[in-house]
Amino acid sequence: MNVLVLGGYGLIGDTVIGRLLRDGHHVTGLGRDVRDAGRRRPTVRWIAADMSKLLVAENWLPVVAGMDAVVNAAGALQDGPRDRLDAVHRGSVAALVAACGQAGVRRFVQISAIGADLASANPFFSSKAQGDKAVASSSLEWTILRPGLVIARTAYGGTALLRALAAFPGFIPAVMPRQPIQTVAVTDVADAVARAVAGPLPSRLALDLVEDNARPLAEVLSTLRAWLGLPPARVVPMPAMLGRLAGAVADMLGIVGWRSPLRSAALAAVARGVTGDATAWNQVSDRPLQPLEATLADMPANAQERWFARLWLAKPVIFACLSLFWLVSGVIGLMRQDAAADILVSHGVSASFAHIAVLAGSAADILVGAAVVVRSVARRALLAMIAITLSYLVGATLLVPGLWLDPLGPLVKTIPALCLVLVALAVLDER
Known part of the structure; x- marks a missing residue:
């Protein structure tokens, strides 16, 4: 069959595509930025498109032409510069469904969310x-498939946060540790999609995809810690106020493009509990969905999973430190430009050139320090930090080589700062 998968490079979408390819289908993937996906899965035909802008059937007709089935694995957690919930979850889906009807597409698989409810005050659940x-x-x-907490070898968003909390040194911090959670393996979700596409699953059904029994969030975290191969640790409940504060900070970061799973929408999802009813699935399927322990047993953790879990919480700290370091450096340079220029003058540099160099350097420091916290330009800001640092080192070496032997180490100390920029570049990608 010819199958179109929306959000084909996401946590669920990529596994769905892999399963459909193994089943012998011809797959087309759609997403906003498909460059990396095209390199990872070259046998898939990729279409670069922003669903939030495809809001009438005519926009979708060229995309769905010749398709036998459509799988919608796309979604967003919260409104932001890159996401519009109403457009992605409602407007584009309504237009797509209309286009499918006009183009003769037979089957449509909608991957929704546990808790989707028209009456919900949460825009994520109501728009879904x-x-x-x-x-x-x-x-x-x-x-319509409604997965619980999806567990996969890869991890984005909420599942990445849970791994990071599980790997926290000494203890496991948790807000709302008693809230019930039901998980599902991403391979089971892909299997359900494959059955819906090929026909073994009855059509016109809405099914919750969850393990049979719920467990408290604290147990999920402890199980993940054991899976990572780390020593047991006590789950320490965190004050609700701390969760609300983290959500407020994450929401502010969302304004500049960072899509943190700590945003208020995610915390609201945990607060209601990630639970569904597996009864309908068990009635139409020949086997129940596997529990968390079996899911993790099928994908044993190694060093790379431990690296990821430990680095994930360090990532915002790294970016905050870099931003503050460059901002403070630039501000101090402006405030004490005469003193900074005197250092260069004392090493034989002309006074006019020294003042120009200090002003230019301070302005550049402030610019990249502010830019690195804006997601859309963060990579360019990090590359600029590398270029500025190397220019600083080369220029200082040529003009005032004695600074390498300065007891306060103004040149020597730039080396670890440069290394931190390289680490930030390495962990910048979200998926």
């Missing part, structure tokens, strides 16, 4: 439910 309603109101052979 509106998209589900558009699908369920159509004449297509539709299936």
Whole structure:
């Protein structure tokens, strides 16, 4: 079959594509930035498109032409510079469903979310439910799948945060540790999609994809810690105020493009509990979905999982330190430009050139220090930090080589700062 997968390079979408390819289907993937996905899966035909801008059926008709089935694995957690929930979850889905009807697409698989509810005050859950309603109101052979907490070898968003908390040194911090959670293996989600596409699953059904029994968040974290191969640690409940503060900070970071799983929408999801009802799935399937322990046993952790878990929480600290370091350096340079220029003058540099160099350097420091916290330009800011640092080292070596022997080490200390920039570049990618 010819199958279109929206969000094909995401946590669920990529595994779905892999399963469909193994089943012999011809797969087309769609997403906003498909360059990396095209390199990872060259056998897939990729379409670069922003769903939030495809809001009428005519936008979708060229995309769905010739397709036998469509799988919608796309979604967003919260409104932000790169995400518009109503457009992605409702508007584009309604337009897509209409286009499928006009183009003769037979099957439609909607990957929704546990807790999707038209009456929800949370925009994520209400917009998801509106998209589900558009699908369920159509004449297509539709299936709506609502996964619980999806566990995969790769980790983005909330699952990455849980791994990081599980790997916390000495103890496991947890807000709302008693909230019930039901997990599902990403391979089980992909299997359900494959069945819905090929036909073994009855159509026009909405199914929760969750393990049979719920468990408290604290148990999920302890199980993940054991999976990582780390010594047991006590789960320490964190004050609700701390969670709200983290959510407020994450929401502010969302304004500049960072999509943290600590945003208020994610905390609201945990607060309601990530639980569903596996009964409907068990009635139409020949086997129940595997529990968390079996899911983790199928993907044993190694050094790379431990590295990721430990570095994930360090990432915001790294970026905060770099931003503060460059901002403070630039501000001090402006405040004490005469003193900074005197250092150069004392080593034989002309006074006019010294003042120009200090002003230019301070302005550059402030610019990159501010830019590195804006997600869309963070990579360029980090590269600029490297270029500025190397220019500083080369220029100082040529003009005032004696600074290498200065007892306060103004040149020597730039080397570890440069290394931290390289670490930031290495961990910048979100997926």
